[in-house]
Amino acid sequence: MIRAKTILALLSLAAPAVAGDIPLAPPIDCTLGETCFIQNYVDRDPGPGAADFACGGLTYDGHKGTDFALPTEADMARGVSVLSVAPGTVKATRDGMPDIAMDRPGAPALDGRDCGNGVVVSHGEGWETQYCHLREGSVAVRKGMRVAKGTVLGQVGLSGRTEFPHVHLSVRRDGRVVDPFDPASGPATCGRAAAAPLWQNPLPYAPGGLVGAGFSTTVPGFDAVKAGLASPATLPAGAPALVLWAHAFGGRAGDAVAFEIDGPGGARIFEHRATLDRAQVRFFRAAGRRPPAGGWPDGAYRGTAQLMRGDEVLGQRTVTLRIGG
Incomplete structure (x- = not known):
């Protein structure tokens, strides 16, 4: 039997605890653990190593976001929406990069466009979110547009520096990367209680x-x-x-x-x-x-x-x- 304490462990059970924090909805229209999964988390190791917020290995050195992945490219082809995690104003967009995994023939030179097709949304009080690797031709918003929580920004794709279809969500405040699973600054928790998450509803952590x-x-x-x-x-x-x-x-x-x-x-x-x-x-x-x-x-x-x-x-x-x- 699968041990629920591991696969469905809700490592954070409270609403945001700090005044000024921003409650976030998931950035993808799927069922976590069934039709999508979290491939990588923010790297919380301050050195050359890598550790996610739970001191697990689902990250890599310098990773600055959370990757919500689809199982296959066929799932991507059917179309899965990328959603704004909070209300705000579109700050920037990019579209037109092809959906070719970086390790395959024909992958374009990135020239600093590692995010691929993407959207940046400003939420006020220094908060902004960035959504990367969207599907070519899918970006559905433009700069200056007001968006609500859950507004469709585009679809999950394979553009930019990626080897699998996913949306990379970066959360920042005043330019500093914030881990939505544990917004406290510093290295991974490794035994201490995690700070209250930014997610409006707890998301499960699966180590694999x-x-x-x-x-x-x-x-x-x-x-x-x-x-x-x-x-x-x-x-x-x-x-x-x-x-x-x-x-x-x-x-x-x-x-x-x-x-x-x-x-x-x-x-x-x-x-x-x-x-x-x-x-x-x-x-x-x-x-x-x-x-x-x-x-x-x-x-x-x-x-x-x-x-x-x-x-x-x-x-x-x-x-x-x-x-x-």
Whole structure:
């Protein structure tokens, strides 16, 4: 069973406690933990290392915002709105940069445009927010426009310095980066109580998890998984193999992806455990088996993938298919 204390731990339970703080709504139209997830947080380590506000590893050195990510590029293609987190006035916009991940052929020179297509909103009293990596052609506001909390600013994209579809939200006051999960200045909490968050409703902290899983007849390529590889509903009895793959984030060295495949009647036909030898921000693993003599028996098949940290389940996905009639 997934331990709620980890996956759904609400590390902040109060409304903003300091006069003048700004209550924020999420910057993306999705369900956190289901159709989107937080890939990276503000780096709270003052030195060359990196630590998020909970002293976890979901950040990198010098990261100045919170990344709300989509599982796949297919999710991006369907269109997911980026929303203003608070009322304010649009200070600046940029559009027209292509949605090409920075690690792929054809990615444009950034020339200081690391944010890609983006919007900056001023909220008064020194507060401003910046929204980066929006989809080309999606920016829906212009400079000087008044926006309400929840106004659509654009859509999640792949522009600028990014390798996966997400919106990077930066929160600043008087030019200083503010971590909305723990707005107190200084390094990560590491045991002390976090300051009251800026979120109007608490957001869960997940130290890692699964964002997708599926069946295949071969080990897929990671590019296909990131693009949005679909799990088949049916396969023929002559399928050359039954492979279960899992797409995950926040992996640490020593974490493991556990695979189980059950055949007709619930009989266990395969299990495997793949251990990570290093930390990985986004990754996938796959495992499976060839058919028995005579081919796969007709019936329902169920695959379960889990991301494990010791004996704790950080995430789980279950998929099903039918073989034969």
